Amino acid sequence: SKERKVSGKEALTKLLRWHFGHSAYRGKQLEAIESVLSGRDCFCLMPTGGGKSICYQIPALAKPGIVLVVSPLIGFEFIECIVFLHDHSLNVMALKEKGVAAEYLSSTQTTQVRNKIHEELESGNPGLRLLYVTPELIATTGFMSKLTKIHSRGLLNLIAVDEAHCISTWGHDFRPSYRKLASLRKRLPGVPILALTATAVPKVQVDVIESLDMENPLVLKSSFNRPNIYYEVRFKDLLTDPYVDLTDLIKSCGDVCGIVYCLERTTCDDLASHLSTNGISCAAYHAGLNNKLRTSVLDDWISAKTQVVVATVAFGMVFYSPNSNLLFVGNFSLRQFILNNADNKKSPSSSLQDRPPKKSIDDFNLMVEYCETSGCRRKKILDSFGEQVSTSLCKKTCDACKNPNQVEKYLEELKAICSLGNRIGSSKIFVSSSSKPVDEVDFSEYWSRDDEAVVSEDDISDDDDGIDVQECLTQSALPSKSKFSEKMDFLQRAEEKYYQKNDHDKQSNKHDKNAISE
């Protein structure tokens, strides 16, 4: 090609400005870009929203040839409490608007569209720069042989593996289809691999690097610290109604918008109506509402028509079954009840040992520790991401650093209250029926292996997600995963099946001139 390769910080920054409108690289972006442009593998750990995509989009613009991006068919971005669902088509549309020659290949396209992209790939000098594909497509022999051809013409510049933690069985989101990516290095030798993830567990990192056969990769880790967030835990006064406490808190915050997370739908409705009656512009959001209503609640909140949303996890958070999480407005005794209740209802057919169910308990314990620490909360959070930081980083932006005496005093009171009984900070109190300490509860029941998950078409049209506590209490078992994850699994399996079938058909029709591209 006559096009020149762009290199050097200034030239790369010009590309960033021109195509994406950002004035400078953030964090480790430039290091990642320079690494892959020089041909060196790179493992890039950045929090969600940290700007991982720039790390392969700029290399695609910097050099003629193709950057292959392997990512799940549907992904989600979790930015400051909201999940943005995105799929390949949306990514590609946004890139085209920015003048980036990008395409995607997926089973959701028509054969015509796919064939056109294949033609472009096969033509001597494709103008295409970025090609998004699913791991399921990579697994097909047909597509792999096309890639090999492109590679042999020296046109494959980079393989970016997004959500790379999905390759690891140690991760929280192992996907069997990612395992197929292990052969990329051997099949496409000499092409640098960029693995991107927001999952910080060291075991996963090692596993990803080994599984993808990465060679002496540059390992880049960005901080998960969010300096703009102030962390505070408020202890509930046992004598005051928590709704009154919360109303006062919100009013004291002035004209800001926010989310209050609750465990139960009924609490959402109750609390939202209480806040509304007390002059706070507020709406409830949970999976029990119809789609139209949910969309309008979300729109009103984003456009600041509504100040506060009282929600279950259905609002913008995607978790596997009851994970305790920092953004939950906690009700520990209820949560502990759910944890223990699951254990009591264990089914004898369980064969789920290899999932990391203990994670839920660890998360729960972390959450308790976070609330009951007298040390820096920011440090506690970053510790949980495996980041060693000094408390000086906080600069008094958490209550424990700002008012240590006050926090100590509350913790003393809390200890005294706990020693009196089990009534800790909840409007509805459930007493754990298990005599086991929470860290000994066997969590295997919460998880289901991918091949065992029962997913039907009905689940796809069923919009329910989040945990329905009433259901949990009355039915014999908790849902093994949130409905959302099931939907994701279903879509992924559908994609896999589609390609498997096509690949099989193609193999058996190898000599059929009319065989279509997969």
Ligand code: ADP
């Ligand atoms: P991730 O994949 O790590 O979750 P994205 O690549 O989707 O993150 O980027 C998150 C947001 O950050 C996007 O809106 C993107 O435009 C923005 N962004 C990325 N890099 C920069 C930068 N250098 N300067 C400003 N904004 C950036």
